[in-house]
Every structure is written in structure tokens, then in C-alpha cells.
Amino acid sequence: MSIKDLFQEYYSPLCNYATKIVNNNDIAEDIVQGLFIQLWENDKVTTIDKPERFLLRSTKFKCIDYLRKQTTQKEVAVDSFSDFGTVETADMDEQDIEPLLLFFASKLPLKTREVFLLSRKSGLTYREIAEEQGVSIKTVENQMGKALKEMRSLLKTHDFFALLVLLKIF
Missing domain, CATH: 1.10.8 (Helicase, Ruva Protein; domain 3)
Structure with a gap:
């Protein structure tokens, strides 16, 4: 590359x-x-x-x-500042997780990323996200499904299993 x-x-x-x-x-x-x-x-x-x-x-x-x-x-x-690649789940705190979450979320397509961050970072329900985005709840569910699948794949590929557990996206 x-x-x-x-x-x-x-x-x-x-x-x-x-x-x-x-x-x-x-x-x-x-x-x-x-x-x-x-x-x-x-x-x-x-x-x-x-x-x-x-x-x-x-x-x-x-x-x-x-x-x-x-x-x-x-x-x-x-x-x-712990070494993100080798820490155990118990060693990670929110300070460690948020930058990594945003890094990997930035790799998602725009709409999928927006839905994912509104759900995981802002804590909105699917209904609230649908209202804010002006889409149906089913669309939000589909976007979250894509986001979770992609995030699981990215995190597993890069050996960040602890994040999978902490973000509850496994």
C-alpha cells in the first residue's frame, strides 16, 4: 500500500x-x-x-x-493510556473505548455510522433515531444490523475482542 x-x-x-x-x-x-x-x-x-x-x-x-x-x-x-491492542476487558475504561469506537465507526458508511453512534454513543432508542433521521424504525433496524455486523468484523479482525464485549455488539 x-x-x-x-x-x-x-x-x-x-x-x-x-x-x-x-x-x-x-x-x-x-x-x-x-x-x-x-x-x-x-x-x-x-x-x-x-x-x-x-x-x-x-x-x-x-x-x-x-x-x-x-x-x-x-x-x-x-x-x-493503556496499550489498546493487548488490554484485557477489565483494564479498559470509557476513556480507552471512546476513541477506538469513533475510529472504527468512522469506517462505516455515513448513514449507518450516524445510526450506530446515535444508538451506542447517544443512547437513543430506535424509535427516537427514526424520528430524528426522518426514516422508519425498520430502516433504523436494518442500518443497525449492518453497523453491528461491520463493527464485529472490524473489531475481530484487529484483535479488539474486549471492545466487542464492552460494546455489547457480539
Whole structure:
């Protein structure tokens, strides 16, 4: 996969992921852009076996590095950032889950993603989602079915079984 392909596919989801960690869109974009520049300068793209996992971990660590540098302004407990790929279900908390949820949800088609996030993140019922979206409840059910199937597939593929359990989408 070329650097251009990686950038086009992962830039926006990685920016969303980084924003959840550093709480600033501009800084998150700078971090992700820096990551891609570093990959391009070092010509590391051809050596990456699992680009999605590599990019997620690299983005997380670059965000942690940024937060460490900000310790003069505010102390940050870096230990609170667990290694998402290897944690057990009991070790994950909402702080760990939300950025990953948004990252993987960003891979869903737009309408499916909207329905999924309204249900899982906002806690709306299918009826409330149908009213808000101006569609039938059956349409919402179908979109959620697609979303859950795709999310299960994505999370299993990337070894995030703990998220499957915590999100109750297995």
C-alpha cells in the first residue's frame, strides 16, 4: 500500500482518534500529519505488515508524547493510556473505548455510522433515531444490523475482542 493510499484511507479517522486523546482538533491534525511525514521521510510504508494497527498505535504514542511535553502546563498521568491492542476487558475504561469506537465507526458508511453512534454513543432508542433521521424504525433496524455486523468484523479482525464485549455488539 502506498503512502498516498494510507493517507487517504486513514487520515480523517486518525485525526478523530487523536482529537479524543489530546482534546484539540488542530493539534490532533498536526500529530497525524507529522506521523505521515515521518513515514514518508523514512520510507517505512513498505515494511508495515498491519498498517491500521501500526497507525493507531503510532498516533496514540505521538499523542502521549505531545501530552508529556505539556506537563509544564498540566500534569498528565501517562499510565492511564493503556496499550489498546493487548488490554484485557477489565483494564479498559470509557476513556480507552471512546476513541477506538469513533475510529472504527468512522469506517462505516455515513448513514449507518450516524445510526450506530446515535444508538451506542447517544443512547437513543430506535424509535427516537427514526424520528430524528426522518426514516422508519425498520430502516433504523436494518442500518443497525449492518453497523453491528461491520463493527464485529472490524473489531475481530484487529484483535479488539474486549471492545466487542464492552460494546455489547457480539
